Amino acid sequence: MELCDLPAHQLSKLLRDRKVSAEEICRSVLQRIDEIEEKTRAYITLDGENALEQARRVDRRLREGADLPPLAGIPVAVKDNICTKGLRTTCASKILADFIPPYNATVIERLAAVDAVIIGKTNMDEFAMGSSTENSGFFPTRNPWDYSRVPGGSSGGSAAAVAAGETIYALGSDTGGSIRQPAAFCGVVGMKPTYGAVSRYGLVAFASSLDQIGPLTKDVTDCALVLNAIAGYDPRDSTSAPGEKTDYTRFLKEDIRGLRIGIPREYLGEGLDDGVRRVVEKACAVLEDAGAEIAETSLPHSAYALPTYYLIAPAEASSNLARYDGVRYGYRARDAKDVVDMFKKTRSRGFGAEVKRRIMLGTYALSAGYYDAFYLKALRVRTLIKRDFDEALATFDALLSPTTPTPAFLLGEKIDDPLKMYLSDIFTLAINLAGLPAISIPGGFVDGLPVGVQFIGKPFAEGTLLRVAYAFEKRTGYTSRRPGLGR
Amino acid sequence: MYEAVIGLEVHVELKTRSKIFCSSTTEFGGEPNTHVCPVCLGLPGVLPVVNREVVDYAIRVALALNCQIARFCKFDRKNYYYPDLPKNYQISQYDLPLAQNGYLEIETENGPKRVGITRIHMEEDAGKLVHQGNIATTPYSLVDYNRTGVPLLEIVSEPDLRSPEEARAYLEKLRTIIQYTGVSDCKMEEGSLRCDANVSVRPAGGDALGTKTEIKNMNSFRALHRALAYEIERQIAVLTEGGRVVQETRAWDEDRGVTVSMRSKEEAHDYRYFPDPDLVPLVIDEAWIEKVRTTLPELPDARRKRYMEDFGLSRYDATVLTSSKELGDYFEACVAAYPHPKTVANWVMGELARLLNAHNMDIIASPVAPAQLAALLRLIDDGTISGKIAKTVFEDMFTTRKDPATIVREKGLVQITDVDAIAAVVDEVINANPKSVQDYKAGKEKALGFLVGQVMKATRGKANPALVNKLLKEKLN
Numbered sequence: 001m002e003l004c005d006l007p008a009h010q011l012s013k014l015l016r017d018r019k020v021s022a023e024e025i026c027r028s029v030l031q032r033i034d035e036i037e038e039k040t041r042a043y044i045t046l047d048g049e050n051a052l053e054q055a056r057r058v059d060r061r062l063r064e065g066a067d068l069p070p071l072a073g074i075p076v077a078v079k080d081n082i083c084t085k086g087l088r089t090t091c092a093s094k095i096l097a098d099f100i101p102p103y104n105a106t107v108i109e110r111l112a113a114v115d116a117v118i119i120g121k122t123n124m125d126e127f128a129m130g131s132s133t134e135n136s137g138f139f140p141t142r143n144p145w146d147y148s149r150v151p152g153g154s155s156g157g158s159a160a161a162v163a164a165g166e167t168i169y170a171l172g173s174d175t176g177g178s179i180r181q182p183a184a185f186c187g188v189v190g191m192k193p194t195y196g197a198v199s200r201y202g203l204v205a206f207a208s209s210l211d212q213i214g215p216l217t218k219d220v221t222d223c224a225l226v227l228n229a230i231a232g233y234d235p236r237d238s239t240s241a242p243g244e245k246t247d248y249t250r251f252l253k254e255d256i257r258g259l260r261i262g263i264p265r266e267y268l269g270e271g272l273d274d275g276v277r278r279v280v281e282k283a284c285a286v287l288e289d290a291g292a293e294i295a296e297t298s299l300p301h302s303a304y305a306l307p308t309y310y311l312i313a314p315a316e317a318s319s320n321l322a323r324y325d326g327v328r329y330g331y332r333a334r335d336a337k338d339v340v341d342m343f344k345k346t347r348s349r350g351f352g353a354e355v356k357r358r359i360m361l362g363t364y365a366l367s368a369g370y371y372d373a374f375y376l377k378a379l380r381v382r383t384l385i386k387r388d389f390d391e392a393l394a395t396f397d398a399l400l401s402p403t404t405p406t407p408a409f410l411l412g413e414k415i416d417d418p419l420k421m422y423l424s425d426i427f428t429l430a431i432n433l434a435g436l437p438a439i440s441i442p443g444g445f446v447d448g449l450p451v452g453v454q455f456i457g458k459p460f461a462e463g464t465l466l467r468v469a470y471a472f473e474k475r476t477g478y479t480s481r482r483p484g485l486g487r
Numbered sequence: 488m489y490e491a492v493i494g495l496e497v498h499v500e501l502k503t504r505s506k507i508f509c510s511s512t513t514e515f516g517g518e519p520n521t522h523v524c525p526v527c528l529g530l531p532g533v534l535p536v537v538n539r540e541v542v543d544y545a546i547r548v549a550l551a552l553n554c555q556i557a558r559f560c561k562f563d564r565k566n567y568y569y570p571d572l573p574k575n576y577q578i579s580q581y582d583l584p585l586a587q588n589g590y591l592e593i594e595t596e597n598g599p600k601r602v603g604i605t606r607i608h609m610e611e612d613a614g615k616l617v618h619q620g621n622i623a624t625t626p627y628s629l630v631d632y633n634r635t636g637v638p639l640l641e642i643v644s645e646p647d648l649r650s651p652e653e654a655r656a657y658l659e660k661l662r663t664i665i666q667y668t669g670v671s672d673c674k675m676e677e678g679s680l681r682c683d684a685n686v687s688v689r690p691a692g693g694d695a696l697g698t699k700t701e702i703k704n705m706n707s708f709r710a711l712h713r714a715l716a717y718e719i720e721r722q723i724a725v726l727t728e729g730g731r732v733v734q735e736t737r738a739w740d741e742d743r744g745v746t747v748s749m750r751s752k753e754e755a756h757d758y759r760y761f762p763d764p765d766l767v768p769l770v771i772d773e774a775w776i777e778k779v780r781t782t783l784p785e786l787p788d789a790r791r792k793r794y795m796e797d798f799g800l801s802r803y804d805a806t807v808l809t810s811s812k813e814l815g816d817y818f819e820a821c822v823a824a825y826p827h828p829k830t831v832a833n834w835v836m837g838e839l840a841r842l843l844n845a846h847n848m849d850i851i852a853s854p855v856a857p858a859q860l861a862a863l864l865r866l867i868d869d870g871t872i873s874g875k876i877a878k879t880v881f882e883d884m885f886t887t888r889k890d891p892a893t894i895v896r897e898k899g900l901v902q903i904t905d906v907d908a909i910a911a912v913v914d915e916v917i918n919a920n921p922k923s924v925q926d927y928k929a930g931k932e933k934a935l936g937f938l939v940g941q942v943m944k945a946t947r948g949k950a951n952p953a954l955v956n957k958l959l960k961e962k963l964n
Contacts, residue, residue, distance in 0.1 A: 083532045096531065103525045105532060204531040209764035237534050238766050316764055319564050322575035323529045327630065339628070343568055366566070366759035375761060 003028035004165035005482050007218040008074045008225060011168060015062065015073055022055035022062070022073030025168070026117055029075045032165045033119075036485055041141050042151075042161040044080045045088045046120040051075060054117045061115075070225050072115035077167035079158050080121040081128055082213065083202040084108055087118070091204050092136040093126045095324045095331045095350030105202020106237070107171060107213050107230045114229045119167050122157030126352045127321065128178055128206040130154050131424045134415050135354045142411070143185060144483040145449055149408040152182030152424075158216045159186035163483055169217040169226055173203055175210045176309055177403075177428025180440035183216055184403035184452025187442045189223050189469070189479060190216045192428075194460045195435035196241035199234030205320040207313035208239075210432040219479040220441065220470040224248035227462060241460070251463035256471040257291030259464075261455075262396035266302035267427050273406040275446030280402050283443045283453045286475050287400070287468070297396060299388040304381050305430035306422060311365045311378035312433070317355075318362030324350060357418065386434040393436075393458045398468055401427050403440040403452030431456055439465045442478035450478070488691040489726070491719045492699075493648035493684055494605075497661060499640045499671045500612065500679035501544045506636035507611050508535030508578065513638070515677055519617070519631035527636035529573030534765050537562075541638040542769065544670040545585050545609050546779040548640055551668050551786055552604050552661075554589030556776055561768040562609075566759040570630050571614040579641075580608035581760040585771075591664060592788060593656040594806060602657050603645030612637040634678075640671075646685065646696070651715035655708055658682055659810075663787050667812045675707050682711055687732070688722045697722070698732040702746055704739045714739035718746050790815055798828035807836055814850045817857055824861035834860060838878060842885045854888045855881070863891040871895060872902050876948055903950045906958070909942070912950065913958045916941045927963055935959060 003011065003025050014020045030048050037043060058073035078084060081091045083101035085108070090096045104112070111118065125135035133141040133156025141156045143149040144164035151160040155172030159182035162170050172179040174192035183190025191214045198213045205211060215226035227248045234240045263284065268277065284294050326332030326346035333345030351359070365374040392399060404424055414421040431438045436456055443453035453472075457465045473479050506513055509526035526533045549556050563581035589604035614632040618625040642661065648654045662673040662680060673680040682705055687697035702718055705711045717739075722732050736755070737746040785793075787809045794805035809815045814835070821831045839860070843853060863881060866872050872880060872895055883894045895901055903909055916938055917924055927934035935956075942955045 081532075083530075089531070091531070099531065101525075101530065101532070103530070103533075201534050202532040205765075207764075236536060238536050239534075239764075315761060319566055319576050319759070319761070322566060322568065323531070323573060325568065325570070325575060327570045328528060328573060329530070339570055340568075363759065366761055368757045368759075371759075371761075 001482070002032065002165060004032045004168065006168070008071060008168050008222045011074055012070045012072075018062075022058040022117065023052060025073065026051050026055035026075055026119075029119060029165065029167055036144070036164055037166060039142060039147055039486065040144055040151075040160050040164050040166065041139050042122055042157040042164065042166050043077070043120045044090055044092060044123050044138060044157070047087055047118060048120070051117050051119045054115075058115050058117070069114040069229070071111070071229055073117060075117045075119045075168045076111060077119050077122045077158055077161045077170040078108070079124055079155050079170070079172045081124060081173055081204040081206075082107060082171060083204065084118065084121065087121065089121065089204070090137075091127045092124045092138060093351065093355070094137045095346070096329075097137075097331060099330050101202075103202065106199035106234045108202065110230050116229070122155070122161055122170060124157055125154035125178075126355050127204070127317070128154040128173055128175055128211075129317070129354050129358055131177070131181055131421050132409070132411070132414065133157060133182070134411060135352060137352050140411060143408045144485055145187060146408065147486060148410055149449070150185065150411055152185035152404075152408060154178040154182075155190075155216060156182045159183050159188055159190065162186065162188045162216050162218060164485060165482070169215060169222050171213055171226075171230070172216050173206075173211055173213050174428075174432065175206050175212075175313060176432050177425035179214045179216060180403050180428050180438060180452065180454060181425055183440045184442075184450065184454075185408035187450030187478070187481065187483070188216055188218060189220055189439065189441050190214065191223050191227065191439040191462070191465070192431065192437065193227065193231060193462055194241070194437040195432075196239050197231050197437070197460060197462065199237040199240050201234055201236040205316075207316040208320060209316060210309075210313055212432070220466060220473045221249070221252055223439065223469070224252055224466050227466075231462075246463070248463060248466055251466040252470045253467055254471050254474050255291075256287065256468055259292045259398070259468060260396045261287060261292050261294050261468070262297035262392050262399045263294065264299045264302065264392065264399055264401060265296050266299050267401035271405050271423065271426070272402065273446070276402045276404070276406060276451050279444035279446065279451040280400070280453060283400065283472065286472060290471055290475060292468070294400075295396075297392045297399065299385075299392060299430070301381065301384045301388050302430060305385055305433060306426060308378045308381045308385065309429040309433060310361065310422065311374050312382060314358040314362030315365045315375050315378075316362065318359045318366065321351075321355065321359055326350075354418070382433050385430055389430075389434040389436055389456070397457075397464055398461075399456040401454050401456065403427060403454040407446050407449035407451050427454060435459065437462045437465055439469050441469045441472060442481070443472075443476070444478060450481075489688045489723045490649055490691040491715070492646045492687050492689060492696060493650075493654050493715060494646035495644045495648070495654060495657060496683045496685070497642045497644075497658065498681040499548070499642065499665055499673060501541060501638040501640060501670050502672060502679075503538060503540045503544060503638055505538055505540075507538050507541045507609065507638035508636055511636065515679075517633050519629070519633065522633040523635065527573070528632055535578060535763075537766060537769065538638065541609060542585075542771070543779055543782075544638070544668075545607065545640055546771070546776060547668045547670055547783060548642070548665055549586035549589065549607050550776070550780055550783055551664050552586075552589040552591055552607065552642070554586035554604060554607060556586045556771060557583060558771055559583065559768055560585050560771070562763045562766045563760045564763045567756050569613070570628070571616050571632075571635070573614070573632060573635055577611060577613065578763055578766070579610035584608035591657070591660050593653060593660050595653060595656065600653070602647045602653075605643045605645050607640055607642050610639050610641060611635070612639050651712045651719070654684065654715055655712045658708060658711060660787075663810055663812075667784055667786050669784070684711065684715060686715060686718050686722070688719055688726065697726075698734050700732065700734065700746075701736045702739055703736060703749065706741070710739060710741055713744060714746060717744065721746065784812070787815075794828070798822070798832075800828060800832055804832050804836065808832060811850065817850050817853065820857035821860050824858050825864045827864070830864060831860070834864065834881075838881050842882065854886070855884050859884060859890055866891055866895065870902055870904055870951065872900055873948070873952055875952075876900050876902065900949060903946055904954060906954065909946070909950050909954050910958055912942050912945050913955065913962060916945065917959075917962060924963065935963075
C-alpha cells in the first residue's frame with residue numbers, strides 16, 4: 001500500500017500528526033498516475049504542477065500551526081463536466097475540447113474553501129451520456145481491476161482513478177446511475193445525494209431535473225467527509241434545498257439494530273447475474289446479523305422506470321445541449337455557408353453518436369403532437385414511480401438492492417447495442433426519477449470483479465445511508481481491498 | 488362591408504436594476520458584451536435564479552391592468568435556434584402565466600371602450616445581431632449580448648380592437664398605464680416597447696373570425712397604424728376578389744408602406760415548450776400581491792375622474808392632462824401653486840404644449856417650472872401684465888428659463904394702469920384718427936376696436952386693455 005491507496009481520513013490524520021506532508025501525498029498520487037495512467041486513461045486533463053503547489057501551500061500553513069479542515073491537502077479528481085476556472089472542462093466532448101471556464105462550479109468553490117488539492121479532470125461518457133465511459137469523445141477509460149473491462153459510466157474516470165490510487169477521492173455526477181454504477185464496477189463507494197442537496201451550479205447540465213453531484217471515495221468515512229464539504233444550500237441554484245449544514249460524520253456508527261431495510265422484489269428479478277444475487281443475499285445476512293430487520297417490499301412501477309427515464313432525460317438534454325452551436329465558445333465549423341449551416345456542421349461534427357441519438361430522442365418527445373403522448377406521460381409515470389418509493393420508505397428506513405445487474409462488462413461488449421447498455425442502469429435510474437439519495441458500496445466479488453450493493457434512502461436521509469453503509473463496511477471490509485493493477 | 492378584428496401582443500422591457508435571471512445590469516447601451524456574465528451568456532453549467540424585483544414589477548403591471556394574478560405560475564423553455572439567443576432557448580412562461588383576464592379602457596369616437604387583456608407573462612430578452620450592411624448580404628454578423636436576459640413582459644390583448652385607430656389608442660393607453668406604474672420607459676425607438684399584431688377581417692357584424700395574419704416589425708405608433716390600415720385593406724381586397732387569406736407571419740416594410748410575407752403557418756416554429764427544470768414554480772401569496780399593491784400610484788383613469796370631479800375639467804382636458812404621469816404631475820404642481828385648475832389647464836395644454844411640440848421636447852424637460860408658470864398667472868391676476876403680454880413673457884421664459892417677474896422688469900413690460908397716462912395717449916389717438924372717430928360716432932362699433940388697437944400699439948401693448956376701452960368710450964360719448 002502506498003499513500004495514494006489510503007482513504008482521505010487516514011491521510012488527514014497522518015498529515016496532522018506530521019507523519020507525512022501534503023506534498024508527499026500529492027507526489028504519491030502523481031507517481032501512481034505516471035505508472036498506470038496509460039493503462040487506465042482515467043484523466044482528460046492533469047494539473048499536477050498546480051496540485052503540488054497547492055499541496056505545498058497547505059504544508060506551509062500546517063507548519064504555521066493552522067487548523068485546517070480534514071480534506072485540506074488531500075488530492076481530489078473532478079469529473080470533466082464540473083466547471084473549473086482556468087482549467088479546461090470538456091465534458092469529454094469534441095465540441096468543448098478547448099473550453100476553459102471563466103468561473104468555478106459551487107462545489108469547486110467549496111473544495112477550495114477546505115484547501116482541497118485538485119489533481120485533474122476525469123474522463124467520462126460524453127456529456128455524461130453512457131454507462132461505460134466508452135462514449136468519451138477522446139478515449140475510453142479502463143477498469144483497474146481488469147483492463148479489458150469498462151469502469152462503468154458516466155463517471156468512469158473518477159471511479160477508476162479512486163480505485164487505482166490515481167487520486168484519493170473524486171467528484172462525479174449522477175443522472176441515472178453515473179456515480180453508483182461505476183463505483184460498483186470499480187469497487188469504490190459512490191453516493192448520489194438527494195436532488196437539491198448539492199448545488200448544480202457549474203455542473204454542465206445533462207438532464208437538469210435528475211443531475212446531482214456526489215462523491216466517489218475509497219470508503220464510507222471519506223464519503224461523509226466529502227459530503228460535509230460540498231453539500232448545502234446555494235442561492236445560485238434555484239433547485240438547491242435551503243437548510244442548515246449537517247455534519248455527516250456523526251452518522252458513522254456501527255450500530256444499526258432495529259433499522260428496517262426493505263428489499264424491492266422487482267430489483268432481484270430477471271436479468272440479474274447469479275453472482276450479484278449471491279452478493280446481495282449475503283449482504284442481507286450481514287445486516288440481519290447486525291440487528292437490522294430485513295423484509296421484502298415492492299416498487300410496482302419499476303418496469304416503467306427505464307422508458308420514463310429515456311424520455312425525460314433526453315428531452316431535457318435536447319434543450320440543455322442546444323447552446324453548443326459554435327457561436328460563443330467551443331468547436332465551430334469554419335466551412336459553413338451561413339449561420340444555419342454553421343449550426344448544423346458544428347453540431348454534426350462536435351457531438352458523438354450517443355449524444356446525437358439522445359438529442360433526437362428528446363427533440364421528438366417534446367415535439368408538437370408527441371408531447372402529451374411522450375413527455376407529459378413520462379412526467380406522470382415519474383410521479384407514480386416516486387410514489388412507489390414514498391410508500392416503501394414509509395415502512396422502511398432504507399431499501400437495499402444490487403447497484404448493477406452484472407459486474408463490469410468487457411469493452412465493446414455493449415457499445416453497439418444502446419438498449420443493452422441502458423439496461424446496465426436499470427437499478428439506479430429510478431432513484432434519480434424519484435430524487436432520492438442512494439449509495440453504492442462494495443458488497444463482494446464475483447470472479448475477482450467487485451460488485452456493488454445499493455442503499456436507497458428517504459429525501460435528505462444521507463445520514464441513514466452513511467450509517468448503514470458504515471456498519472456494512474465495518475463488518476465486511478471490502479472497501480479496503482485494492483486492485484492489483486497488473487503490476 | 489368588412490370589419491377588422493385586431494389583437495396586439497406587446498413586449499415591455501422592465502427597468503429593474505439587474506437582469507431577470509442574473510445580476511448583470513439592464514442599463515441600455517454600453518460597449519457590446521460588457522453588460523454580461525456567465526449566466527446571461529449561457530455558458531456551460533450556469534443556472535438561472537429569478538430576480539424578485541421582476542416579479543414585483545410584473546405584479547404591479549398586472550394589478551394596473553385589472554388582471555387576476557396566478558397564485559402558482561412557472562417558467563418554461565421556448566426552444567429555437569438563433570445566434571442572439573445564447574442558450575438557444577428562451578425562458579418564458581407558457582401555460583401558467585403570471586396573470587390573466589385583465590382589461591383597460593380606451594377613448595373611441597363612440598365613447599369609452601373596454602379592451603380585454605388575455606394574459607401577461609414574464610420572459611427574458613434576446614441579444615442583438617449587428618450586420619455589416621444588409622442581413623441578406625452581410626459577410627458575417629456580430630452579436631451583442633448586453634440586452635440578453637433583460638426582463639420582458641409580454642402583454643396579449645383579446646381580439647377586441649376593430650380599427651387601426653383603436654389599436655393605436657390601446658397601445659398608447661397601455662404605454663400610459665405602464666409608465667404610471669414606473670416599471671418601464673416604454674420607448675418604442677429604444678425597443679423598450681415592442682408590438683406585434685394579429686389581424687383578420689370578416690363581414691361586418693359577423694361572429695366567426697376570419698383567417699388571421701401576424702404583423703411584425705412595427706417600430707412606432709404611426710407604423711402600427713399604417714401597417715394595420717394596409718393589412719386590413721389587403722385582406723379585404725383578397726376576399727373581394729374571391730381569394731382566401733393565408734395564415735402567415737408578415738413584416739411591415741416601413742419604406743415601401745406594405746406588409747410582406749415572412750413565413751407561412753407550415754413554416755412556423757415548433758417551440759417544444761416544456762417546464763424549465765432549472766427553476767422552481769413561483770408561488771405568489773396574497774401578502775406579496777398586497778405589498779405590491781401599496782406601491783401602485785394613482786392610475787390615469789382614476790386621476791382623470793378626479794380632475795373632472797375635483798377640478799371641474801372636461802373629459803377631454805382631463806384625458807389629455809393624464810395621458811402621461813409627468814404631464815399630470817406638472818399640472819398638479821401648477822395647481823398647487825395657483826389654485827385655478829381651468830386656467831392652468833388652458834396654459835398647459837395651450838402655450839406650453841405648443842412650445843414643447845415645436846421644440847420636440849417632453850414635459851419632463853420643460854424649461855418652465857410649475858412654480859414659474861404659477862407666478863406668471865399671478866402677474867396677470869394682479870394686473871401687472873395683460874394676458875396678451877403674458878404670452879410673450881411665457882415664450883421668453885421658455886427660451887431663457889428666467890422668472891416671469893425678471894422678464895417683465897428687464898423688458899419694461901409692466902402694464903400701464905395709470906389713468907392719466909393712458910388718457911393722454913387716448914387723446915393723441917383720437918386727434919390723429921378723426922375718420923375713425925367719426926365712423927364710431929356714426930354707429931360703426933368696429934371703429935372702436937381699431938382705436939383700442941392704436942392705443943395698445945402706442946403703448947407697445949402695455950396699457951391695461953379694460954382701461955383703454957373705458958377711457959375711449961368716455962371720451963367719445
